[in-house]
Amino acid sequence: MRKALRFSAFGIVVVALASCSLFDYSNLVVHKYALVYGVTVYTNAFPAGTGPNLLYPDADASAMASLLAAQGYSVQSRWVNAAGNAITTGNVDHGPVGSLATSNTDGSSPSGGAPADAFAPSKANIIADVQALSGVLGSNDILVVYFSGHGTQDTSTNPAREFFDPYGAVMQYIPDGQYYDFPVPSVRDDELRSAFDSIKTPRKILILDTCNSGGFIGNPLETDWTAPSSAGSAAFVNPATLIQAIANYVSMQSSPTGLSPYGTAMVLSAAGRDESSYETSAYGHGVMTYWLLHGLAGPADLNHDGHITVLESFAYAKAGVDQNWNPAAGSASSFEPHVSGGPVDFVMF
């Protein structure tokens, strides 16, 4: 009986010890920065919603910038709005962007630019914006980079590469008159990875509301049992998941594509690597962004602790897409948001 009592006492000691704030980091000062981009109009040869142009990325970017600024982030933004104008931080309107065209298959040396192109969310400007923060962010600061627009995948290479399409990446190919997204002016996953690596904080979050954006996730360890192209989440871990997880544990190789969650960036993607994402007039936004914004306004605080983490915002947005968009969209237009692995989560708000 005395031995049983002794073990009971030890249990209380363990609980009391674990309840102490042994590792309290509340004195850390975290500065919050955000870069927000959207491209509604890729060419002023067509109005918004026609040709290669979209309808709502500027609304996505504008709402995201406002929300982040209201939560204390220092926000820099660039977007091309539905009127085809380049807008920068503080809603400064720089006038209409151009109607770019190229004769080169890689999209180099385009013609048809406009003065406002210098302010647009082009590849050069986005990479420069990221790199400019390398001397600004401290090791405990947090950086959110958001982009809404087109995205694509190049399966002609091995491994396949993912891109998102800033302004200038989608243009007319002069020999056939058709519009394509071109690799040189697009932002490739490894190009963004290099830019991110210049920023010393590991607290980097990339949010992409584009097609194929799941390809920006480069998990060397985790196995995602939601398929890269799916019409709904998988229900269970299957044997292939187990085998792949063990293989990843043994090799722990750097993912050949995408951004590693271990220091480079945590990625929240609208869609899987091999699928499209959508925007809708019913929301006036990209579908994933709509639910992300909705959640970040408060409901994504799933554990009611007064803060919203990246995983909570992902879970809320994914549930919004799963429960509200996918059932009506059908299998052809269903998609699934994805998120990076890694053991760490970050407080966004």
Place this chain on the structure above:
Amino acid sequence: MSAGQGFGPKLQYGGGFSLDVVFPLSSWMLLDASIKGFTVAPSDISGGFLYRGYSGGAMAVMALFLPTVLSTPELGVMRAGGGAGLAAALPSYWYTTLAFFYLEPRVEGIVDWTPAGLPALTFQLSLPVAMQLRRDMSYSFSAGLGIGVLYTFGARR
């Protein structure tokens, strides 16, 4: 307690249930094979970061060394000792469909008691300590309190 690469240590709380099959190898040595379901809650958010919560399953094999320390007709049999073994775990992070794998060496101190009037039942208290050999963290280990009941098939009064 966990510490990620580039981040400091934090505490996480968790719990689980296991179903064990115990094979007696001698009067004081046993082989324990188990399957376990477990969950680990996220850490606190101080400093603007937290370690993700995760839940999953594990399989473990342990060697137990439990010599009898007390045996009386009134009280029954009390054994005390320990065990050591290895588990393989496949959890996934909360809110995600991201599964990962790790190995977990574990040791535990054990005391158990088989009451005189209930020879088929053994009540067990254990103090497990485990090291999660996670390749995505600088270190991760856990300590806790285990409570168990063993049913012995074919036990005689």
